[in-house]
Amino acid sequence: MPKPSYPLFEYLSKINDVSCRHYQLAYDGEWHIDFGSLEEVLAAGAKGVIVVHPNNPTGSYVKVEEGRTIVNLLTAHPSALIVDEVFHSFPIGDADRRAGTFAGTEEILTFTVNGLSKLVALPQMKLAWIVLSGPRDLVKTALERLEIIADTFLSVGAPVQHAVHEILAQQQLFTSRVLERVVNNYDELRRMVGVDSPLTVLRCEGGWSAMVRLPASRSDEAWALHFLEAQGVLTHPGYLFDCDINACLVLSLLPEPEVFSEGVLRIRSAVSA
Numbered sequence: 001m002p003k004p005s006y007p008l009f010e011y012l013s014k015i016n017d018v019s020c021r022h023y024q025l026a027y028d029g030e031w032h033i034d035f036g037s038l039e040e041v042l043a044a045g046a047k048g049v050i051v052v053h054p055n056n057p058t059g060s061y062v063k064v065e066e067g068r069t070i071v072n073l074l075t076a077h078p079s080a081l082i083v084d085e086v087f088h089s090f091p092i093g094d095a096d097r098r099a100g101t102f103a104g105t106e107e108i109l110t111f112t113v114n115g116l117s118k119l120v121a122l123p124q125m126k127l128a129w130i131v132l133s134g135p136r137d138l139v140k141t142a143l144e145r146l147e148i149i150a151d152t153f154l155s156v157g158a159p160v161q162h163a164v165h166e167i168l169a170q171q172q173l174f175t176s177r178v179l180e181r182v183v184n185n186y187d188e189l190r191r192m193v194g195v196d197s198p199l200t201v202l203r204c205e206g207g208w209s210a211m212v213r214l215p216a217s218r219s220d221e222a223w224a225l226h227f228l229e230a231q232g233v234l235t236h237p238g239y240l241f242d243c244d245i246n247a248c249l250v251l252s253l254l255p256e257p258e259v260f261s262e263g264v265l266r267i268r269s270a271v272s273a
């Protein structure tokens with residue numbers, strides 16, 4: 001699984017007796033997959049590779065050329081590809097080099113995951129899906145196994161099964177409003193931080209959060225506690241997402257615009273002080 005990324009993957013793997021190793025995402029003005037580290041985990045015998053497209057919290061999409069390299073590597077070291085696309089419908093900025101959905105990838109066994117949780121911000125509906133694709137015999141075996149697993153967890157709730165048609169019919173309307181919110185808040189964040197600033201806004205290409213690097217005079221946790229206690233601003237320290245960059249915070253792009261700007265203003269003044 002990627003590092004940094006969504007923290008629950010590791011816990012969820014462990015309670016399912018799956019041991020996990022990380023490959024790195026590296027930042028040099030934009031995020032890249034460090035393919036050396038991915039090759040290492042494949043050489044060590046990884047059975048599956050998780051890709052988050054775009055990743056949480058880095059907001060980085062897999063690029064077209066990275067997608068090709070992933071498929072080639074997983075063809076050479078046979079391993080399943082699991083692609084989490086829950087934020088795929090929330091792109092920020094220029095889209096030219098981003099890979100499209102992995103659903104339908106033919107060359108390798110691919111599980112492409114999405115659901116109502118982010119698409120219409122209804123995590124409590126507990127409705128998600130997996131699109132399975134790849135070589136026919138592998139897909140057939142995987143489907144048989146998934147059927148047992150699905151049966152073991154019992155059926156999807158009847159209310160949401162009945163409502164899903166109606167919910168998905170309104171999805172576009174909802175997604176476009178959230179997208180407008182996150183795009184505007186990200187632009188505002190960059191505008192407010194400006195260029196000659198002790199803060200750096202990392203490049204974000206999509207999703208619901210942005211990462212900001214602060215002076216390394218405090219740790220990410222110390223900054224987050226300071227903002228919370230002294231400024232009343234809630235941020236997430238990067239270490240929660242296994243982020244190795246010093247003093248990096250994750251900010252939600254979802255708040256109302258006035259609340260978001262006020263939060264950034266307080267962070268900016270606290271750092272200058």
Ligand SMILES: Cc1ncc(COP(=O)(O)O)c(C=O)c1O
Pocket residue numbers: 006052055056084086115116117118123128
């Ligand atoms: C990348 C990613 N995948 C999955 C989830 C969880 O989705 P669900 O609510 O469908 O379990 C999250 C939640 O934040 C997430 O960030």
